[in-house]
Amino acid sequence: MKRTISYIFFLALLVLQGCVGGVYFEKIVNGYFLSAIDVKTDMLLGYQDGDFGVGVVGSTVFAVGYNDEYIIVKQHPRKFPNPPDKSITNYFIVPIKDKVHASPDENKIGPLTKEEFVIKRKELGISDSLTFTKVFSELE
């Protein structure tokens, strides 16, 4: 009887708690992180602004690369609740040092096409050694 009650309580707790945590979280550099709350396709690039985390590049982020000055990001745009549109790849450049906007969620250059991204990174003098080192193949 006691065991049955414990099982019922545990199951009720599971149902009640919904999504307590996220499904993915990884700190990358200088307060920036990758996070997915409910499903992997929620993957976004966020920034820890004091106590709060804010999204910088929305879902679905599937590749990033970074050094001390820049984060480069590849994203398939996703309009919730639809899956990401894999026919489109957006590129973003997030400056870590020379910010382009005072508000951290707006501090990004993009969305850019691949061609625009190549031109912009040359313009900014981003080293060729900065490549997309973190890739989520299941989201690619």
Next chain:
Amino acid sequence: MNFDQATAGSLTMDWAFGTGLENRTFNNDKTADAFRDARVVNQARDYWYKEVNAGRKGVNDGVTNFLGQKAWTGGNFGFKGFFSAGLDPMEQFVGSFTPEISSDSKNLTFKIRNTTSFKSLMYGIGPDWSRSTLRLGGNMGQTYIFTEPINFNRIK
């Protein structure tokens, strides 16, 4: 059983058995109202006023993908959320979520997106799947929308 308990119970059953609509929107209704005072919504609202007061945002700017205070495994609900949501069944059902704020310079519109999935229920362990793969426990999307007037007394 009150309205929120019934709604949360029905959503839980629909998710578990793959019944009802795969995606639902609750727009300025009683269900969406349950989130007006949710912990992460309050944090998002405070953040918006703070950014406007600091001059980093204008009154017609929004906040996208607000993640709030990080809790266990990167979500924003965690045990703090569990206790602050108390017996609110809708907040308990949704758990971690990312609110978005848009502004027309008179009103703030809060949009909360949530996917109920097996993976999120199991704290990130295990798979998630769409209903087209398997209806039982398949991903179910919800959008909760509510609007409130900007409190200009909070803007310096």
